[in-house]
Amino acid sequence: MSLSIGIVGLPNVGKSTLFNALTRAQNAVAANYPFSTIESNHAVVPLPDERLTRLQGWVGVERAIPARVDFVDVAGLVKGAHKGEGLGNRFLGHIRHADAIAHVVRCFDDDNVVHVNEAPRPADDIAVINTELALADLQQLERRLEKLQREVKGDRRLQGQLDMARQVEAFVGEGAPLREFDGRDDPAFVELDSEMRFLTAKPVIYVANVDEDGLQYGNDYLTAAREIAAAEGALVLTVCAGLEQELAILGDEERAEYLSMYGLSGSSLDRLIAESYRLLGLISYLTYNENETRAWTIGRGWTAPQAAGVVHTDMERGFIRAEVAPFAVFEQYQDRGAIRAAGLLQVEGRDYVVQDGDVILFRFNV
The missing domain is CATH 3.10.20.30 (Beta-grasp domain)
Known part of the structure; x- marks a missing residue:
């Protein structure tokens, strides 16, 4: 069992830079123009866990195998993506099987980095992505409803699932994400979601990508992102993806010095992984033998x-x-x-x- 996180956002908000920092490598193309990511990027990242390495030292074995987190970075989504606009729609299927979504929001100004809407506006930018995810769910749901309406004539046992699909369609059609749907624990919804893998049912963490000044002092963009997240009951993590990418290639001592300069006790990316675990109700337990220590991911x-x-x-x-x-x-x-x-x-x-x-x-x- 492992945690899978899909990274979404508009083009040029820093998704691929964040992905590169997470993977400690230059795996994803990061460029100053829309759609520089034209394929989905996948990476397996170790879950930081100091307990595992300490256990390794105590029992004196050669290897420590951490739990893993799978990250998927897809092309930036734009308005109309559910209809095929831009490139992101091609890859929505890649994040349907993710457990959670990291929604990257641009919270910095930089004339050298193109913004698809001329300038960052967190409220509008977040709304575009959330709308496209909802419309993608509706598009998929419409096809399922058509099929259920045909099949229920020959199998009345499907009536419960058809009724649930209609409830879900009405709920999403009103502009609400399914993670706020009261019927999520209903067996009919659980069955439907296991088949459809609704994007708006997934827990979301907003990743506010700031510049180095914003990391230290905040800015109006960050404030706006926090207000939106607070209204949804969601978490905002403040990250300077560019700085994190630089930190990723440094040794431990240099990294600690840089973090100290910005008043940080640790990497924001480690917190992203840890908060994703908490959000999904996951924990780790440890085992060891004569060769290795190992962390295993399970549900609380x-x-x-x-x-x-x-x-x-x-x-x-x-x-x-x-x-x-x-x-x-x-x-x-x-x-x-x-x-x-x-x-x-x-x-x-x-x-x-x-x-x-x-x-x-x-x-x-x-």
């Missing part, structure tokens, strides 16, 4: 057998027990044998709910 509230199944389905089927050390306990003793001797090793059964940072050894039989 998952039981021990479910967590074991992420490693291998045989482990879930043949689950016997889980030997668990909370990370704080492992930090104190730094050895499973010592934890067992101290009587602090938890032997848990099928109903145990895994906690973030648990160090686990699964016992199973196949």
Whole structure:
């Protein structure tokens, strides 16, 4: 299981620069003209987790394998994208399978960087993207409705899904994103969304891309973006994508110096990944053997057998027990044998709910 984030925004807002910074490489074309990204860019990025490297040091193994985050950067969307305007519509399918959306909003002035609407206007820019995502959902939903209306005549069991599709169409048609739809927990909606992968149902984080002055002092664009996000109950992360791209190629000491200059305790990109995890209700647990330590991504509230199944389905089927050390306990003793001797090793059964940072050894039989 891994987290997948789709990066969207207008052309030339800094999406590809952000993507390059996230991937610590010059993978995506970044240029000062619209549609410089003409193919979707995919990258797998390690989830920063200091606990994993500390565990590696304690148990003395060669490798630490972090949980991963998949990022997809698509061409900038423009007004009319759902009808094929620009290039972004070609790639909306790539982000339908993303778990969350990072919506990049330009919050800086630069005469050398073209803006498709002459100048940044966060409220209008955000509205364009949100409208295009909604229209793309409606376009797909219309086709599904036509099919359901035909099929329900021969199978009345589909009536519930047809009724739900009509509710969803009406809701999105009023201009509201499906993440605000009250019926999201209805089994009929869950089934429909699993098939349609609605774009407006996905959690969103607004990424306000500022220049270096904006990073330190803020600006009116950033204020406007925050007001819009607050009205939606969404999060805004302030990022200087250009600076982050420069930081990505520096060594640890130089990076720390630069961050200190701007009064930052860490990379904004690490926070983007961490907040995406929180938004989606994801956590990580840790395992180790004689060769490696490893972090595994699961949903909050998952039981021990479910967590074991992420490693291998045989482990879930043949689950016997889980030997668990909370990370704080492992930090104190730094050895499973010592934890067992101290009587602090938890032997848990099928109903145990895994906690973030648990160090686990699964016992199973196949």
